[in-house]
Amino acid sequence: MVIFVRFKIIKAILFTIIFLVIFLLGIYIWNQLQSTSTTFIDDNTKELLTKEVQEIFHARNKAILDEKPDVLDGLYDKTVRNGIWAYEHEIKKMKYLHNWSEKQSVDFTEIDSQVVIRSIKNKGEGYILNILASTVYEYIYLDQPETKNTFRIGTYHSLDLMPKDDSLVITKEWYTDPFADSLHLDEIKSQEIKNIILSGKSKDLSSLNERRIKAVEYADKFCGAASLPEFEFQYNPKYRNYNSQGGDCTNFASQVMHAGGFKKNSTWNYSNGAGSKAWVNAQAFKNYMLYSGRASLIVSGSYDKVLNSSYKLLPGDIIAYEKKGKIAHISIVTGIDSKGYTLVNSHNSDRYKVPWDLGWNDKGIKFWLIHAHF
Structure with missing residues (x-):
């Protein structure tokens, strides 16, 4: 009997809590509707x-x-x-x-x-x-x-x-500000860095193999709001957009690699509207590309440590950005500027042929420069 009475009390308390939650939620929704209304805009x-x-x-x-x-x-x-x-x-x-x-x-x-x-x-x-x-x-x-x-x-x-x-x-x-991770740029200024950049030269990329060309063409077409107007600022609608789930940069990088001829498999795959961990997670993607033999590491480290080696990158190669011990972002090399400085495309924020370090100059960022084996 005591147990039954206690159960009735608990049940009553639960009903009261549910009622209060619904009531407060109703007030919140009503206030939102009063302050913000969707009306016809001619x-x-x-x-x-x-x-x-x-x-x-x-x-x-x-x-x-x-x-x-x-x-x-x-x-x-x-x-x-x-x-x-x-x-x-x-x-x-x-x-x-x-x-x-x-x-x-x-x-x-x-x-x-x-x-x-x-x-x-x-x-x-x-x-x-x-x-x-x-x-x-x-x-x-x-x-x-x-x-x-x-x-x-x-x-x-x-x-x-x-x-x-x-x-x-x-x-x-x-x-989403592409420059948000760059509050300490003044700490990496040096004349040596300027000398390296100014001594750079453009180079001939006409001998790229067909797979790299196809990868870059895909990256240029589907880089969203950063793409050229003729591509209507779109992502590829055949793939899910993961921006609302933490970011779409790795999903995009995987699409680019696949467009360049890398075949899907049981580890690296996109099917039925979803990607595997190695397809959509930045850390897992970097590990998969390196450990599978589909790519090899050129160098990793701080900006001043990898700057010289960045000129070895080719369109279709990969740059991974490490923050607080984990890969936080993936971008794809898509070209060079007039000084041979590497340019990249990515999602979130959407980038089209952007200098590879722009927005990633915080002293805590570590760069992984990766050569893809097309």
């Missing part, structure tokens, strides 16, 4: 918003290029916490890009974004926008001012805009 409004956002990105890129924090300041509502954070993040990015350009002995000459609004929601008098931004960076080496180099970075933004003084300002922004 084509004219969407066109005007696209133009407004394009102008915001243009002004921000120009401010970053010219190192003008005061111009950046005017694009944000700094009376709200999220507006302050968004502004401060762009200031850090501005400093990083100019620190990197000094290390690299280059000048950025242009930064220009093409924005695509993917969804719009009303938020009070303002908007929440989901945006794809494909940004072209142009740079020249200081001793080659006549030769322009370009790369593209693709980012996906959740952007809150509110009206202020007859314009829209940013009150909140979130996106």
Whole structure:
């Protein structure tokens, strides 16, 4: 009898907890619906918003290029916490890009974004926008001012805009920043590094075998928001996008290797809408490629230790980025710039022919340069 009574008490308590959870969840959902509603946005409004956002990105890129924090300041509502954070993040990015350009002995000459609004929601008098931004960076080496180099970075933004003084300002922004792991670049500056980079020379890549060419063609076509506009900024729809599950960089690298002729097997495989661990996990992919004999290690270590060897990389080769003892990212070599500096493609953040260390200059990063046996 005592046991039965206790069971009834426990049952009553559980029902009470469930009721409270449902009640509180209902209040939360109601508040969300009140503060953010999805309404029909006509084509004219969407066109005007696209133009407004394009102008915001243009002004921000120009401010970053010219190192003008005061111009950046005017694009944000700094009376709200999220507006302050968004502004401060762009200031850090501005400093990083100019620190990197000094290390690299280059000048950025242009930064220009093409924005695509993917969804719009009303938020009070303002908007929440989901945006794809494909940004072209142009740079020249200081001793080659006549030769322009370009790369593209693709980012996906959740952007809150509110009206202020007859314009829209940013009150909140979130996106996966490709430069987030580069807060200590000043610690690797040296004249020796500059000398190595400036002494580099472009080289003839016309003798690449067909498998490497096919791998690079695939990597160029399906690098998402960073790809050329004619490819419509898409991932390959035949594969699952793992960005919401920790990142898609290794899944993309595996696709590139497969496009270059590497056959799937029981360990390294993608089937029925899912990839094996060696297919989608960065650490497992690196280990598989090396231990299977499909690739060999050129060198691993800090940036200054591997810089010279990076010039041995060929399109189709692999760079793995180690952070805190584990491989955190995989990219695929897809070309070289006018100084023979290695360029890479990847997912999250999406990159198209980007200098291989850009965004990975924290002193704790270890690089694995891997030669693929095509």
